[in-house]
Amino acid sequence: MSIRFLIASAMSCFWASSFATAAVTARIETYATIPGGNARMNTMTSDPAGRLFVNEQNGGLFTVDRATRNVSTYLNLADSTQYPQIGLTSSGERGFQSFAFHPDFYNPAAAGFGKLYTIHSSTNTSVTPDFDPGDSTAFHTVLLEWNTSNPTAATFQPASVGTPFREVARFKQPYFNHNAGQLAFNTSVGPGDPDRNNLYIGMGDGGSGNDPQDNGQNPGNPYGAVLRIDPLGNNSDNGQYGLVADNVFASDGDATTIGEVFAYGLRNPQRFGWDDLAGDMYIADIGQNSFEEINVGVNGGNFGWDIREGSQGGTLAGAIDPAAEYAHDGFLANPITGSVAITVGDVVRGSEIFDLNGKLLLGDFPNGIIYTLDVDNDPLGGGSAGLSELILVDENGQTVRLIDLIRGTPGNTTANRADLRFSYGIDGEVFILNKRDNVIRRLAVAVPEPTSLAMVAVVAAVFTLRRRRR
16 A cells, blocks of 8 residues: 555545535646547546556557656557458547557566457447347447567557457447547556456447337346456356356356346446445446436346336336436536436546545546545435536646636637546556547646645654654
């Protein structure tokens, strides 16, 4: 555990009672810029050694050098010469959606050594999919495992030049929206925990509107769900991954359900995150007409779609209410677009922005408005009362909006949406991405934090402890 985390946690606990409902202010600063054309950034994360990576929907996966802030191409899924079978398509919600490094990426003695996972949209529909919900074929979603011989290399170095990747799973998509979202391993657990090596996958309900295939309420297929698999196992129907025995539907003895499903009843769970301290998982589910919701992830949980949207709708026995939700009408302050869609990150821990610690970051994806939810103090009983807008300021302390920063970049003066994403680095860093201006931004301390004898005493005590341990 880092000294920064100890200090931040101590400060956060000390000030929680005074600032539990107060809006948090953070400075937003430019961190790095992806070169080239419109980089529709989707995911930014660190590999197990702390190297920063970011991908964009058009196919690029980049490294971001922490010292120089230079951005370099690591892998390009759109390189049809090198990877002709991938067939990447990128438009609307389709494209290179997400990536995740196996926790044992740097451990040469482990089966996960050198393993990187990507999920993308493919026009190569001649391959028989592992999952087919029926109706026509719009495209396929494909989960790949890439294997590098040198995890520390600046660019992807395949362990086998002839077979740089293997196909883990393929999903037929009947419509062009509500397809795959995030890939991630559980960051809240460490070595030895049985969930450490399991891969989580957000999968939309198959698209169109009103869930015409009724996938959301069907744990017998992978759509409208968060999936959890063992990518290194082999007891799946296609033999390319393992079913997690702890998944409720993997051990229910019901032939009408599938073991890949971790939670269901979701419309479009593009993003989810964890609280590394408490271990809780938070799932953002994009609503259709009325509500955007945040759910606490529960193994086997049913979150109600398409019988319910948020906490509203028909009666459904056993459905889990959202931890928080907001209505499409009247909640957002000064929206820039009529579109409404929720996104979420992790719970912030160990940040230098002390008042941000213990807060779940969420926001409205198209409008770029960021909110916090105090998971340490809020009862998580639903509604929007616990949501507080994060106030962004520039280097001069002036209040700014993400959309205004985007509009201040070349070619984006008339941008009408932000397409917000959150990402996290080491030591509590919080990054803000968007799909408009190629700029990666970072949150920083806005003003000197409050000082008091009590706070100084906490800091002094922690540093004294550190010296004694040397």
